Amino acid sequence: MAVNLLPPNPAELVSVPGIKVGSAPAGIKKWTRDDVLLIELAPGSRAAGVFTQNAFAAAPVQVCRQHLQAGNSIRALVVNAGNANCGTGAQGLQAAQASCRAVAELMGCKAQEVLPFSTGVILEHLPVEKIVAALPVAQANLSDTPQAWANAAAAIMTTDTIAKARSTQLVVDGVTVSVTGIAKGVGMLEPNMATMLAYLATDANISAALLPQLVKEVADASFNRVTVDGDTSTNDSFVLITSAQAAHPEINVTTDPRYAALKAALTDVAADLAQRIARDGEGATKFLTIQVTGAASVEEAHQVGKGIANSPLVKTALFASDPNLGRVLMAVGNALPSLDTQKTNVWFGDVLVVENGGRAASYTEADGQRVLAPAEISMRVDLGRGTEHTTVWTCDFSYDYVKINAEYRT
Amino acid sequence: MAVNLLPPNPAELVSVPGIKVGSAPAGIKKWTRDDVLLIELAPGSRAAGVFTQNAFAAAPVQVCRQHLQAGNSIRALVVNAGNANCGTGAQGLQAAQASCRAVAELMGCKAQEVLPFSTGVILEHLPVEKIVAALPVAQANLSDTPQAWANAAAAIMTTDTIAKARSTQLVVDGVTVSVTGIAKGVGMLEPNMATMLAYLATDANISAALLPQLVKEVADASFNRVTVDGDTSTNDSFVLITSAQAAHPEINVTTDPRYAALKAALTDVAADLAQRIARDGEGATKFLTIQVTGAASVEEAHQVGKGIANSPLVKTALFASDPNLGRVLMAVGNALPSLDTQKTNVWFGDVLVVENGGRAASYTEADGQRVLAPAEISMRVDLGRGTEHTTVWTCDFSYDYVKINAEYRT
Numbered sequence: 001m002a003v004n005l006l007p008p009n010p011a012e013l014v015s016v017p018g019i020k021v022g023s024a025p026a027g028i029k030k031w032t033r034d035d036v037l038l039i040e041l042a043p044g045s046r047a048a049g050v051f052t053q054n055a056f057a058a059a060p061v062q063v064c065r066q067h068l069q070a071g072n073s074i075r076a077l078v079v080n081a082g083n084a085n086c087g088t089g090a091q092g093l094q095a096a097q098a099s100c101r102a103v104a105e106l107m108g109c110k111a112q113e114v115l116p117f118s119t120g121v122i123l124e125h126l127p128v129e130k131i132v133a134a135l136p137v138a139q140a141n142l143s144d145t146p147q148a149w150a151n152a153a154a155a156i157m158t159t160d161t162i163a164k165a166r167s168t169q170l171v172v173d174g175v176t177v178s179v180t181g182i183a184k185g186v187g188m189l190e191p192n193m194a195t196m197l198a199y200l201a202t203d204a205n206i207s208a209a210l211l212p213q214l215v216k217e218v219a220d221a222s223f224n225r226v227t228v229d230g231d232t233s234t235n236d237s238f239v240l241i242t243s244a245q246a247a248h249p250e251i252n253v254t255t256d257p258r259y260a261a262l263k264a265a266l267t268d269v270a271a272d273l274a275q276r277i278a279r280d281g282e283g284a285t286k287f288l289t290i291q292v293t294g295a296a297s298v299e300e301a302h303q304v305g306k307g308i309a310n311s312p313l314v315k316t317a318l319f320a321s322d323p324n325l326g327r328v329l330m331a332v333g334n335a336l337p338s339l340d341t342q343k344t345n346v347w348f349g350d351v352l353v354v355e356n357g358g359r360a361a362s363y364t365e366a367d368g369q370r371v372l373a374p375a376e377i378s379m380r381v382d383l384g385r386g387t388e389h390t391t392v393w394t395c396d397f398s399y400d401y402v403k404i405n406a407e408y409r410t
Numbered sequence: 411m412a413v414n415l416l417p418p419n420p421a422e423l424v425s426v427p428g429i430k431v432g433s434a435p436a437g438i439k440k441w442t443r444d445d446v447l448l449i450e451l452a453p454g455s456r457a458a459g460v461f462t463q464n465a466f467a468a469a470p471v472q473v474c475r476q477h478l479q480a481g482n483s484i485r486a487l488v489v490n491a492g493n494a495n496c497g498t499g500a501q502g503l504q505a506a507q508a509s510c511r512a513v514a515e516l517m518g519c520k521a522q523e524v525l526p527f528s529t530g531v532i533l534e535h536l537p538v539e540k541i542v543a544a545l546p547v548a549q550a551n552l553s554d555t556p557q558a559w560a561n562a563a564a565a566i567m568t569t570d571t572i573a574k575a576r577s578t579q580l581v582v583d584g585v586t587v588s589v590t591g592i593a594k595g596v597g598m599l600e601p602n603m604a605t606m607l608a609y610l611a612t613d614a615n616i617s618a619a620l621l622p623q624l625v626k627e628v629a630d631a632s633f634n635r636v637t638v639d640g641d642t643s644t645n646d647s648f649v650l651i652t653s654a655q656a657a658h659p660e661i662n663v664t665t666d667p668r669y670a671a672l673k674a675a676l677t678d679v680a681a682d683l684a685q686r687i688a689r690d691g692e693g694a695t696k697f698l699t700i701q702v703t704g705a706a707s708v709e710e711a712h713q714v715g716k717g718i719a720n721s722p723l724v725k726t727a728l729f730a731s732d733p734n735l736g737r738v739l740m741a742v743g744n745a746l747p748s749l750d751t752q753k754t755n756v757w758f759g760d761v762l763v764v765e766n767g768g769r770a771a772s773y774t775e776a777d778g779q780r781v782l783a784p785a786e787i788s789m790r791v792d793l794g795r796g797t798e799h800t801t802v803w804t805c806d807f808s809y810d811y812v813k814i815n816a817e818y819r820t
Contacts (some may be wrong), residue, residue: 326494
C-alpha cells in the first residue's frame with residue numbers, strides 16, 4: 001500500500017567510516033526475519049538523541065536518556081522490533097539494562113556506553129534472553145557495507161511494509177563526509193520530538209557539545225513534520241551518531257558555515273526518511289505534502305499544517321480523491337480560531353480552490369478532481385498574516401488503516 | 411449502525427407551552443424529506459446560545475451571534491439541513507439574513523428577532539429561495555405536540571441515521587416545568603462550545619440575564635463532553651429557549667436552588683442528546699463512556715478523556731473489541747506529558763487492567779475481551795493526582811466511518 005516507495009537500494013547507500021551494523025533473528029515475535037540490530041561505534045564516536053514526550057516513555061527511552069545525559073562516550077546501540085518494553089515498570093528497566101550489559105560484555109565496553117531501543121507491542125515484558133542469545137550472531141554480522149545498512153533498516157521494521165534507508169555525502173574542507181540514515185514507523189505516529197525509531201550515522205568531525213542542538217534542529221525540520229495518525233508513540237527515538245573520523249578540522253560552533261552545510265545534509269536525509277514514513281503510513285494510498293505560508297510564526301504554521309494532516313475528515317476525503325474544500329477550511333479554522341478567514345487562500349496542487357476564505361471564482365470541481373487523482377498530492381494554505389511557513393507530510397486514512405489497527409496488537 | 415439508539419417516541423416527549431415547531435420539505439438536497447424547521451416562540455420568550463470556536467464560523471452562526479448580542483427578544487428559529495452556508499462570504503451572510511427576513515414577514519416580527527441555522531455541505535451557496543418557498547408550509551405545520559417535536563428532530567438530520575429528541579419535566583414551586591430538546595450531528599463532531607445543532611426548549615420562568623451562563627454550564631456538562639472524530643464543525647450551535655410561561659416566580663439568581671434544579675433537568679436532557687450523538691456517530695458500532703478520575707483539575711481530566719476518545723488507535727482497537735491496553739496508556743501519556751505514570755490505574759468495565767502504570771497482576775486477556783465484547787463499554791482512568799473528574803462519551807472508528815466520509819461531501 002506504500003505510496004511511491006521502493007526498498008533501499010544498496011547501490012544508493014554509502015558506508016560511514018567508523019560505524020558498523022549487524023542484525024540477527026531473535027524470534028521476538030512469530031517470525032523468522034532479523035529483529036535485533038546492533039550498531040557498533042568506533043572509539044571517539046559521539047551521539048545525541050531526541051525522544052518521545054509521552055508520559056509513558058518506554059523503559060529503553062528512559063535508559064537512553066540516562067546514558068546520554070551522563071555524558072558517556074557511546075560505543076553501541078541495540079535495537080529490537082516486536083516488543084516496545086513500555087508500561088513494564090521496574091522489570092522493563094532491568095530488561096533494558098540487561099541488554100546493555102550483554103552488548104557491553106560482547107563489545108568490551110561499559111553498559112552505560114550502550115543505548116537500547118525497542119519497538120512493537122506495549123505492556124508486555126521484553127524477552128531479553130532472546131535478544132541476548134541473538135547478539136553474538138548480530139556481532140558476527142557487523143559490517144559497514146551498504147548491504148548491511150539495508151539489512152539494518154529491515155531488521156527494525158514492525159508494521160512497516162518497506163524498509164527505509166537513505167544516504168548522502170557532502171564535502172567539508174575538501175574531505176568527503178558520509179551520512180546514512182535508517183528509520184521505521186508507520187502508525188502510532190506523530191513524532192513530537194522524533195519518529196518512532198530513526199538513526200542517522202555520519203563520520204563528520206563535529207564536537208560532542210554541538211550534537212544535542214544539531215539533532216534537535218534536524219528533527220524539527222524532518223521527523224517533527226510528519227504525522228500518520230496524530231498518536232505520539234511511547235518509544236519515539238531519533239539518534240544522531242558520528243564516528244568523527246572524517247579528516248577535517250572539528251566543527252565546534254554553530255556559526256561555522258560548515259555547521260549549516262552539515263545540518264542541511266543531515267536534514268535532507270532525515271526529511272527523506274520522514275517522508276518515507278508517511279508514504280508507508282498504515283493503509284496509505286496517498287502521500288500529501290501540506291505547505292502553510294503567510295503565517296505569523298512557524299509555530300502557528302505548524303499548528304495549521306498538523307491540524308489539516310490529522311483531521312480524519314480530511315484524510316478520508318483524500319482517500320476518496322474528493323476535493324472536499326470545506327473539510328480543509330474546517331481543519332484550518334479549528335487549528336487557528338483567531339484567523340481572519342477572509343485573507344485565507346488555498347491551493348490544491350496548482351489550482352486555487354479557496355480565495356479570500358470562500359470558493360475561488362475560477363475553481364471548478366473538474367480541476368479539483370484532476371489534482372487530487374494522483375497518489376502524490378500537494379496542498380498550500382496561505383494564512384495572509386505573516387511571512388513564516390512550514391511543510392508537513394502525511395498520508396490518507398483508508399479502510400486498510402482501520403483493518404491494520406483493528407487487527408494488529410501494538 | 412447506531413448503538414442502542416431508537417427513534418424518538420412521541421409518547422416520551424412533552425409539549426413546551428409557548429413553543430411550537432413545524433417542518434417542511436424544501437428540497438435542498440435530492441431528497442423528499444422535511445429539511446426546513448421553523449420554531450416559533452411566544453412573545454416574552456428568551457434565548458441564549460453557545461457556538462463553534464472555529465475561525466470559519468458559518469454565516470448563520472455569525473448572524474445568530476449578532477442577533478443574540480443585540481439583546482433582541484427572539485421570536486423564531488429557522489433551521490435548514492443539506493447546506494451549511496459556510497465559507498460563503500458576504501453572499502452567505504445576505505442569504506442568512508434573507509431567511510430571517512422571510513420568517514419575520516410570515517410571523518409578524520423583526521428580522522433581528524429570528525435566529526438562523528444551517529447544517530450540511532460547506533462552501534456551497536445556500537439556496538435561500540428554496541427555504542423561503544418552504545416556510546409557509548412549515549408555518550402551517552406549527553404545533554406543540556410531541557409528534558411535531560419528533561418531526562422537528564428528523565427535519566434537521568444530515569448523516570444522522572436516527573433522529574434525536576428527549577424530554578423531561580420538573581416541578582418548580584409546585585408548578586410543572588417542561589423541557590424538550592432535539593439535536594443532530596454525527597461527524598465533524600467535537601463540539602468546542604456546543605454540538606453541531608441542538609435546541610433545548612423550556613417554559614421555565616428564568617430571567618434573560620441568567621440564560622447565557624445557564625446555556626454555557628449545560629453545554630460544558632453535556633455537548634462539550636462528546637466527540638466523534640475530533641473535528642470541530644464550523645456550524646456548531648446549541649441554543650436554549652424558554653417561553654417563560656410556567657407560572658412560578660422568576661428565577662433570577664444562580665444561587666437560587668431552583669436554578670440548580672432547572673440546570674440539572676436541562677443537563678439531563680442535553681447529556682442524553684449528547685450521548686445519542688455518539689451512539690449515532692458515523693459508522694459507530696460501539697458506544698464508549700470514559701471516566702477520568704483522580705485529576706488535579708477538571709481541565710486535565712477533560713484533556714485526558716478527549717485524548718483517549720480521539721485517538722484513532724484506541725478507536726480502531728475498540729471497533730475490534732481488542733483490549734489493547736497499550737494504546738490507552740499511549741493516549742493518556744500524550745494528553746498529559748507531566749503525568750507520574752506509576753500512579754495511573756485503568757479499568758475496562760469492572761476489570762482492573764493497568765495498576766501503577768503497568769499491566770495489573772490480576773488481569774487476564776480473557777477478562778479484557780469479556781468486558782469489551784458488548785456494544786456499550788465503559789473505561790475509567792485514575793490519574794492519582796487529585797480529586798477532580800469528568801466523563802467523556804465517544805464511539806469507535808469502523809470501516810463505515812471511512813466509507814461514510816469517503817463518500818459523503820460534507
